[in-house]
Amino acid sequence: MKHTISIILAVISMSCLSQTKKKYNLDFETYNPRYLFAKDWMDWGDHSLEVDTLTVHSGNYSGKIKSRDNGTYGVIAYEIPANYTGDSITLEGYMKIRNVENGYAGLLLRIDGNNTPLAGENMENRNINGTKDWQKLSITLTYPEEAETIIVAGIMTGTGEAWFDDFVLTIDGQDIQALKEKEKPIYKAALDKEFDLGSKIEVSNLNDALITNLELLGKVWGFLKYNHPEIGKGNYNWDFELFRMLPEYMSSKNTNERDQLLLKWISKYGAIETCTTCQETSKDAVLIPDLSWLNEFGLNTELKNKLQEIYQNRFQGHHYYIGKAYTGNAEFLNEDEYYAMAFEDDGFKLLALYRYWNMIHYFFPYKHLTDKDWNRVLKEYIPIFVNAKNKLDYELACIRLIGEINDTHGFTYVGFNNVQNIRGMFYPPLKVEFIEGQLVVTDYYNPELKTVAKLKIGDVITAIDHKPIQAIIDSVGAYYPASNRAAKLRDISRDILRSNKKDIRVDYISNHETDQHHLPLYKQEDLNMRWYKWNSDKSYKFITPNIGYITLEFIKKEDIPEIKEIFKDTKGIIIDIRNYPSVFVPFSLGSYFVSSTTPFVKFSNFNRDHVGEFTFAPALEIPKGDVTYNGKLVVLVNETSQSQAEYTTMAFRAGANSIIVGSTTAGSDGNVSSIYLPGGLLTNISGIGVYYPDGTETQRVGIIPDVVIKPTIEGIKQGKDELLEKAIELINE
Structure with missing residues (x-):
């Protein structure tokens, strides 16, 4: 009996020792009663996150994400210092889901360095949804030499419930719980x-x-x-x-x-x-x-x-x-x-x-x-x-x-507080854009303020507080970094009616008559400046029985199979990229429009061992999909089309039946590199060069349309979308 008790005690002792050797709470078993959550786990997003004691894969606890009304996503995350060396890193874990719809669930693995993501995967492309019992999932990435932080997580978007348990992280096949941490180099510079x-x-x-x-x-x-x-x-x-x-x-x-x-x-x-x-x-x-x-x-x-x-x-x-x-x-x-x-x-x-x-x-x-x-x-x-x-x-x-680098990626939002302050804390209730070289009212952020705003859609503003519009452009132009004039005017138009006064005098032309008005201004939080005109829960619709329309501003991964199916017999498809795409689609949707694998872009990359040298990488190709669309593709672009939007347009241009319609894009493409300047100022640059396969430049010139169409003041007054009308005309020819 004593011998048996000794064995039991020894087993318990070994078990306790084994548990105490775990450096990271990847199985959710260490519970923090103070915060009613698993110790050291973090919650991101707007869904509900909790520890579950009833639905578990093993042990006593699992991590759970449950959708909330109006919520979009939830992430239950754990951060680990990247104090390890190796070539590859693998995250394994168990997940159970129930009624996951309009989104996906999966594991997430991200490696950061210097506050920048170096590698990452969130399983979005695996499109895991519906109801599924516990299943083992895994992600493997190349382990970056510059790694500083490892983030392991479970993620769920859309609606439903997801449980996560028994995460295991390995580097070169070795469990991180038992790996010896590398000694951090102590740089004399630091x-x-x-x-x-x-x-x-x-x-x-x-x-x-x-x-x-x-x-x-x-x-x-x-x-x-x-x-x-x-x-x-x-x-x-x-x-x-x-x-x-x-x-x-x-x-x-x-x-x-x-x-x-x-x-x-x-x-x-x-x-x-x-x-x-x-x-x-x-x-x-x-x-x-x-x-x-x-x-x-x-x-x-x-x-x-x-x-x-x-x-x-x-x-x-x-x-x-x-x-x-x-x-x-x-x-x-x-x-x-x-x-x-x-x-x-x-x-x-x-x-x-x-x-x-x-x-x-x-x-x-x-x-x-x-x-x-x-x-x-x-x-x-x-x-x-x-x-x-x-x-x-x-x-x-x-x-x-x-501004001297002529790159629209040269943002100046973070840290430039004094500049933002002098631009003003009050905003107009209406939207203005430069149309035909003039500052034109194009919409209202808050339609209920039309009466007090007085100006109508299509009115042309000629002066602000007695200063002519062109004089304002000349005085502020150097302080709006941009690749080309179209992008510069786009950005100026967003600020030109800002002020630290609660109203400004505007001189304007309405129905060929000149007038002036003291335009009331409002705090940003009191205006619906992120208003959307898209009234559908889908990113696509029929605009005629034979023409499909897609806006990339709201597209989701799960839309793509449906788009290919319902639009397959149409005469034409219009893809609107006068926006920033919500999902990366050059390959997943671009393959629908090519009849054979087609090169569409190549990059120039810097050489860290020979600074100042940039060389071309091999051209990237759009692969031929299982099905090829036989109708016309018309892509709409303008100065709002920037970076990923321009890259996506290049992918669609690879299709034999594609036509690009619109005006000069922002002319700023390539993954951004962030630059911190003394005083806490943050800006960016385009960090890689983006070219067509033949070496033609895209920076500054942007994507040159096949058919140039710009909005007109008369069209704005009549509520027309002249680019869309031209697209329909081209498809029906």
Whole structure:
């Protein structure tokens, strides 16, 4: 008996030991009574999430998602530090669902680095719905080298219920519960905190000679940041090394003294070892590293040779400041936002300018398409940044600089609070757009405010607070980054009637007569600015018995099989992409319109081991589907069609019977790379180049329609959709 009891106690002891060795609560068995939820699990979305004790796969608890009225999705998620090495990562788990409709359920696995998703899968394409008993599911992804965070989760969209249990996460087949965590590298750069509270740099006597020297320093600083091996290893905080260099450098009396200071600075970081893996520039490169500036400053031979030596033996591999996202675009790492920056601090203002200029110089695939020679921009902006006296001046300087890359992806929403404040907190109850070159009322956000607004649809606004519309465009145009004029006017129109006053005077033309009115303005939350005219619960409908219509703004994955079935015998289909698609459909829907596998796009990607070089990847193809649509396809686009919308249009253009109708699109395509600037400012750039298979550019020019049709003021007055009417006409020809 004693022997039996001893065995039982030993088993219990081993069981307890086994349980305590579990580092992560992936089976929901550790319950947190304080929060009435499984310990360390998080809930995302607007569905109801809870721990269930009745429906379980094993043990005492499971995680449950249940739809709410008007809810759209729910995610029950667990975050794990990515303190592991390996090549592949697999999430397995059990799921049970009941009455899941108008959506899907599944596991979710995402790996993030530097606050950016590096890899991910949510099982949406498996379209799991309905009612199903417990089943084992799994996701396997390549494990990114730059991984910092692993998120495992269960997800459910639409309506119904879903239960999740017994998650197991493995890396290279080894359970993460038992894996030894890797030792985190401690970078010397991260330990350097000397200038966190200020650079102590003051730029005085900003004459032409000093501006030229500061331009050179900015280019040398960026070159060393991305090429010098010691910087790439993370051995130096390169922001603060700039601050250490600046005082003595700015006091140099002539070019010889300047060059000797630069040589002394470079020698501080040690001898350069021979690089045995550095490659010559690819003969097929779309863009090559631009070092032409080495010949523009009268550098002495020794300095020029030293910089060339660094270039020939540049850093290779995992870089402290540069990563590569799984989508192929550059990922900017370890860039401190310096939220507490003092805006009279000349050092941090120069740092912002240097940081942005060099990121564009080495990692922007469309640098060759900017209106200005990018090599000339740095010098122009040095006095603008140095002379910025406050945060508003600084924000405006940054926006102007961002505008110089002519990229509509250059958003300036996050951190630019002072600019947003001066644009105004009050908004009009009506929508305006530029039609035929004039500012026209095109709709109402709140129809019940028509009487007080007074202006009618089709009225032309000629002045705001006595200032002509063209004068307003001229004064604010530089502060709306855009690839082309159509996108710039689109963005200006969204703000042009904003104000910090509760009403503004507008001069306008209505029925050929001029008039003026004090237009009342409202807080954004009091207006229905996200109104929709789409009155169907489906993204598609018949607009005539023989013509189908699809809007990608509301399309869902589950719509696609139905679309192919109900529209298969129609004379034509109109796809409206005057919006941003809610679901990625280039392949799933695009394959319906090609009779054979057809190339439609190719990308240019940067080379992390040879910064400044971009090369083409092989063209992507639209695969032929099981069924090919035989009618005409007409795709509608305009300046609202941007990024994914433009990419999707390219996919549809691959069809033999497709016609693109409309006007210039936004001309901004390619996965975005985010850039943080000192002061907590966030902006983006198009991070990969997008081209047609023959190499034709899409950036800035956008998608060129086969048939150009634009709305007219008369058409707006009559409530016509002239693009849609043209599409119907083309199908009926």
